[in-house]
Amino acid sequence: MTPSIFIDGEAGTTGLGIRTRLQDLPVTVRSIAPERRKDPEARLALMREVDLVVLCLPDDAARESAALVASLGTMAPRLLDASTAFRTAPDWVYGFPELAARQAEAIATAARVSNPGCYATGAIALLRPLVDANLVPADLPLSINAVSGYSGGGRSMIEAHETSGGPAFQLYGLSLAHKHLPEITAHAHLRTPPIFVPSVGHYAQGMIVSIPLHLAQLGHVSAEIFLDALRTHYAGSGIVQVVKAAAELDAGSLAGSDRMELSVHAGACGAHALLTARLDNLGKGASGAALQNIRLMLGLDRR
Numbered sequence: 001m002t003p004s005i006f007i008d009g010e011a012g013t014t015g016l017g018i019r020t021r022l023q024d025l026p027v028t029v030r031s032i033a034p035e036r037r038k039d040p041e042a043r044l045a046l047m048r049e050v051d052l053v054v055l056c057l058p059d060d061a062a063r064e065s066a067a068l069v070a071s072l073g074t075m076a077p078r079l080l081d082a083s084t085a086f087r088t089a090p091d092w093v094y095g096f097p098e099l100a101a102r103q104a105e106a107i108a109t110a111a112r113v114s115n116p117g118c119y120a121t122g123a124i125a126l127l128r129p130l131v132d133a134n135l136v137p138a139d140l141p142l143s144i145n146a147v148s149g150y151s152g153g154g155r156s157m158i159e160a161h162e163t164s165g166g167p168a169f170q171l172y173g174l175s176l177a178h179k180h181l182p183e184i185t186a187h188a189h190l191r192t193p194p195i196f197v198p199s200v201g202h203y204a205q206g207m208i209v210s211i212p213l214h215l216a217q218l219g220h221v222s223a224e225i226f227l228d229a230l231r232t233h234y235a236g237s238g239i240v241q242v243v244k245a246a247a248e249l250d251a252g253s254l255a256g257s258d259r260m261e262l263s264v265h266a267g268a269c270g271a272h273a274l275l276t277a278r279l280d281n282l283g284k285g286a287s288g289a290a291l292q293n294i295r296l297m298l299g300l301d302r303r
């Protein structure tokens with residue numbers, strides 16, 4: 001039988017991206033009448049009838065909706081959440097199929113999967129293989145810089161940039177406590193939370209996450225060793241690709257793609273390296289990643 005899906009928040013930025021990507025898949029998308037989209041009874045009624053619920057809501061609404069699903073007990077559908085609410089929760093599986101050898105399998109069989117944050121996707125993709133291979137110590141004090149297109153802030157930020165015109169470039173999260181830090185620390189296997197400085201530019205979509213490293217702090221490693229480790233880890237992935245370092249990086253050039261590109265830039269002096277991840281915050285950073293997880297959860301393919 002064709003599996004059925006209810007996207008709670010289907011009219012939002014991430015929800016719409018998922019709907020569009022589902023069009024060519026053998027699934028039935030069940031929708032709620034727009035005027036009842038915030039009505040718990042109407043949502044619960046749909047949740048009872050589907051195989052998979054996908055939450056594309058702000059964190060508090062996602063927690064409420066997850067509680068509605070849980071109230072169905074043994075009749076509960078499976079759940080994929082795009083918010084920050086459950087990304088480090090012990091009874092949820094982190095929806096990053098490329099994270100480790102068994103992750104795609106764990107996602108395929110999980111009752112509850114959390115979709116990674118956009119910045120976290122880039123940072124974890126770069127760090128986790130290097131930490132696991134003991135090339136970057138888990139307690140190394142790291143700094144992570146990132147820039148996102150304004151669609152990363154959802155509907156309200158999109159409207160602000162497209163009507164009144166937002167700032168050309170803005171650092172934010174300057175209390176250095178961005179909501180992605182717990183997930184980056186946990187899933188990159190770090191023991192020291194990094195300093196994370198996000199920023200947003202006056203363009204719609206696409207992001208770069210970059211992590212500078214002083215090689216003298218790391219012992220006998222080089223940019224080439226990092227590159228080899230990343231290439232080995234992501235060999236065979238059609239989605240996460242390790243590419244040659246270029247002299248410039250355009251944050252918007254993967255807009256519309258669900259791929260992510262990782263690079264290692266070697267400093268000319270031989271003492272520095274810069275790890276970079278480029279992705280579309282709405283693609284591998286949100287709806288594209290959700291599609292990977294939906295396909296795995298519904299058995300539509302394996303990574």
Ligand SMILES: NC(=O)C1=CN([C@@H]2O[C@H](COP(=O)(O)OP(=O)(O)OC[C@H]3O[C@@H](n4cnc5c(N)ncnc54)[C@H](OP(=O)(O)O)[C@@H]3O)[C@@H](O)[C@H]2O)C=CC1
Nearest residue numbers: 009011012013014038056057058061082083152154155286
């Ligand atoms: N945009 C991005 O790049 C990314 C977003 N995410 C996450 O995905 C989730 C959705 O974000 P995004 O799509 O950007 O946000 P949007 O603001 O674009 O969409 C959110 C949607 O949720 C609806 N909504 C809000 N509150 C409720 C409620 N109580 N009950 C039912 N529906 C509700 C909104 O409806 P209405 O507008 O009518 O209130 C809107 O349709 C968030 O948790 C976000 O952090 C994750 C990765 C990247």
Ligand SMILES: CC(=O)N[C@@H](CCC(=O)OP(=O)(O)O)C(=O)O
Nearest residue numbers: 083084117118119148152153200
């Ligand atoms: C530019 C911008 O505002 N970006 C968002 C992150 C987008 C994202 O990944 O969202 P979730 O972690 O909420 O799922 C922010 O920094 O809050």
